[in-house]
Amino acid sequence: MKHWGAFASILAKDMRTYYLKPPNVSWGLVFPLAWTGMFFVRSGANPSELRSLLPGVMTLAVLFGTTSLLAVAITFEKKSRSFERLLLAPVPLSLLMFAKTAGAILFGVLNAFVPVLLAAFFINLSGTNWPALLAGVILTAVSSAFLGLLVAVSVAEVFEAQTISNFFRFPMVFLCGLFFPLERLPAWLRPLSYALPPTYGADIMHQAIGRPGFLPLWLELLILIAFCLVLFVASLRTINRRWIA
Amino acid sequence: MLDAPAAVLTRGLVKRFGEVLAVDGLDLEVRAGELFGLLGPNGAGKTTTINLLTGLARPDRGEFSIAGLDCTRRPRSAQHLIGVVPDESNLYPELTGFDNLSFCASLHGIPRRERAARATKLLSEFGLAEAAGRKFAGYSKGMKRKLTIAAGIIHHPSVLFLDEPTTGIDVQSARHIRQLIADLHRAGTSILLTTHYIEEAERLCGRVAFIVSGRIVRTDTVAALLEPVRERQLLELTVSTNPGAAIELLSRAFGEARFTAVDDSRIRAESSAPLPVGPLVRALEEQGIEVIEARRVRPTLEEVFVATTGLEATALRTEKEKK
Numbered sequence: 361m362k363h364w365g366a367f368a369s370i371l372a373k374d375m376r377t378y379y380l381k382p383p384n385v386s387w388g389l390v391f392p393l394a395w396t397g398m399f400f401v402r403s404g405a406n407p408s409e410l411r412s413l414l415p416g417v418m419t420l421a422v423l424f425g426t427t428s429l430l431a432v433a434i435t436f437e438k439k440s441r442s443f444e445r446l447l448l449a450p451v452p453l454s455l456l457m458f459a460k461t462a463g464a465i466l467f468g469v470l471n472a473f474v475p476v477l478l479a480a481f482f483i484n485l486s487g488t489n490w491p492a493l494l495a496g497v498i499l500t501a502v503s504s505a506f507l508g509l510l511v512a513v514s515v516a517e518v519f520e521a522q523t524i525s526n527f528f529r530f531p532m533v534f535l536c537g538l539f540f541p542l543e544r545l546p547a548w549l550r551p552l553s554y555a556l557p558p559t560y561g562a563d564i565m566h567q568a569i570g571r572p573g574f575l576p577l578w579l580e581l582l583i584l585i586a587f588c589l590v591l592f593v594a595s596l597r598t599i600n601r602r603w604i605a
Numbered sequence: 606m607l608d609a610p611a612a613v614l615t616r617g618l619v620k621r622f623g624e625v626l627a628v629d630g631l632d633l634e635v636r637a638g639e640l641f642g643l644l645g646p647n648g649a650g651k652t653t654t655i656n657l658l659t660g661l662a663r664p665d666r667g668e669f670s671i672a673g674l675d676c677t678r679r680p681r682s683a684q685h686l687i688g689v690v691p692d693e694s695n696l697y698p699e700l701t702g703f704d705n706l707s708f709c710a711s712l713h714g715i716p717r718r719e720r721a722a723r724a725t726k727l728l729s730e731f732g733l734a735e736a737a738g739r740k741f742a743g744y745s746k747g748m749k750r751k752l753t754i755a756a757g758i759i760h761h762p763s764v765l766f767l768d769e770p771t772t773g774i775d776v777q778s779a780r781h782i783r784q785l786i787a788d789l790h791r792a793g794t795s796i797l798l799t800t801h802y803i804e805e806a807e808r809l810c811g812r813v814a815f816i817v818s819g820r821i822v823r824t825d826t827v828a829a830l831l832e833p834v835r836e837r838q839l840l841e842l843t844v845s846t847n848p849g850a851a852i853e854l855l856s857r858a859f860g861e862a863r864f865t866a867v868d869d870s871r872i873r874a875e876s877s878a879p880l881p882v883g884p885l886v887r888a889l890e891e892q893g894i895e896v897i898e899a900r901r902v903r904p905t906l907e908e909v910f911v912a913t914t915g916l917e918a919t920a921l922r923t924e925k926e927k928k
């Protein structure tokens with residue numbers, strides 16, 4: 361691959377300057393931990409409850425892990441003009457943007473397995489469909505990173521990107537079936553749930569640990585892949601229109 | 606070299622920002638191997654021109670090519686051939702000088718081992734070897750500009766764009782940078798340099814274009830531009846009194862010359878005929894006006910610029926306000 365060096369160095373630089381900075385790492389770890397702890401306590405430390413909480417906590421960890429730093433890694437670099445360096449490089453725009461999101465995706469995936477690791481001390485995870493779980497985590501990470509990307513390239517200021525991200529992130533916790541099934545949502549809210557990628561990601565993870573899902577696994581994987589493609593293409597078009605104006 | 610395609614060729618390039626016509630039908634040719642200067646005051650459209658040529662902005666109209674590659678439809682198609690040094694340093698403050706260079710090299714597909722070798726070599730050539738391991742954020746302005754230039758040439762571009770490379774930095778760094786630019790040109794790089802310093806354009810460039818309000822008003826070699834003023838005799842006199850009276854007196858005595866006040870003690874004398882110092886000074890001193898200093902001034906591009914563009918030379922000296 362001709363541009364592998366560029367891709368690897370953008371990823372390595374972002375990991376070093378943003379994701380693996382001690383405060384960010386700890387934030388990425390603490391957040392999922394706190395949620396796990398909270399729900400664990402609420403469930404009366406019942407191991408079977410813990411099992412049902414796991415997919416929601418993992419999705420949450422991915423969601424926050426991927427979107428928390430993209431606004432900085434992209435919007436801030438655009439504003440400080442260092443992003444121009446990337447635009448001036450002889451590397452296709454699509455690869456550049458993928459490299460810029462790769463750090464977020466990797467960070468999100470790593471975050472997702474923190475609660476899994478902890479849960480493994482309390483509950484028996486044998487019987488888990490690991491390939492499905494991994495696919496669910498990765499696709500959730502990619503789709504939410506691309507959603508963060510679309511937000512980051514559509515605004516001019518870092519704070520705008522963060523505000524809009526929160527506008528998406530917090531409702532997602534309730535709308536995407538993370539901690540209670542979608543059937544419990546009012547019917548008029550459900551179409552919104554089906555329009556949000558984490559709904560499918562969380563459901564894939566539920567199925568992967570042997571709980572019932574609302575759609576076949578393969579269909580949910582396809583839907584997430586479609587989300588990723590649409591979000592990425594929309595981001596590229598936005599950059600082309602707004603940044604190379 | 607003669608048959609090599611032009612490093613930069615534009616035809617009728619237009620770029621509008623709302624009401625502002627930043628670039629207005631720009632025709633430009635930078636020949637292969639040439640050090641070409643785009644000279645104009647702030648807001649003339651120099652940076653916009655560079656952004657258009659380097660794929661950071663899209664022209665509304667017009668065509669352009671870089672090193673023979675047509676970039677009109679695909680503005681990023683010459684990206685592998687060009688190096689760009691923006692008017693403000695845009696390197697990563699968090700990274701060291703070395704890591705910044707190495708990162709930029711990687712964007713251009715230079716293998717890892719080669720990156721380190723090139724970065725080390727450039728750091729020492731640019732006098733930054735000592736600062737190689739320090740974060741860019743802590744560099745002085747002059748050091749930042751030098752590293753930004755180094756980052757722009759680490760992949761050995763054949764066409765280099767330099768946007769006001771010496772604006773806003775200390776005199777010594779500026780001199781060093783001009784030296785480095787001359788060296789790059791000697792090594793065969795085609796360079797498009799923008800500047801609002803007349804002396805810089807005159808000293809460095811082979812050909813110069815005057816740009817005003819997004820249009821090129823004149824393009825020629827420095828020598829040809831200076832030709833009409835070369836024979837011009839210029840003299841600068843510093844007097845002890847108000848120059849007004851002295852100018853009146855001199856104008857009466859030396860009708861063929863033109864006298865103007867430079868400031869409240871200096872007079873500039875201009876003539877196409879020989880202008881001997883002795884008689885001028887004597888004429889003044891006979892009337893009790895003391896001449897503190899009299900010196901010949903070499904005509905510069907400034908005279909040509911003022912005559913061609915109708916702008917005062919001070920337009921060029923106004924530094925851009927910091928945002």
Ligand SMILES: Nc1ncnc2c1ncn2[C@@H]1O[C@H](COP(=O)(O)OP(=O)(O)O)[C@@H](O)[C@H]1O
Pocket residue numbers: 622625626627645646647648649650651652653654
């Ligand atoms: N992104 C932009 N949006 C609006 N106006 C702009 C933009 N960039 C440049 N301009 C305007 O275009 C003109 C040319 O600017 P510029 O190319 O930066 O000039 P120079 O580099 O010669 O100082 C100026 O009037 C400037 O205000």
Ligand SMILES: [Mg+2]
Pocket residue numbers: 651652653692768769
């Ligand atoms: Mg400028």
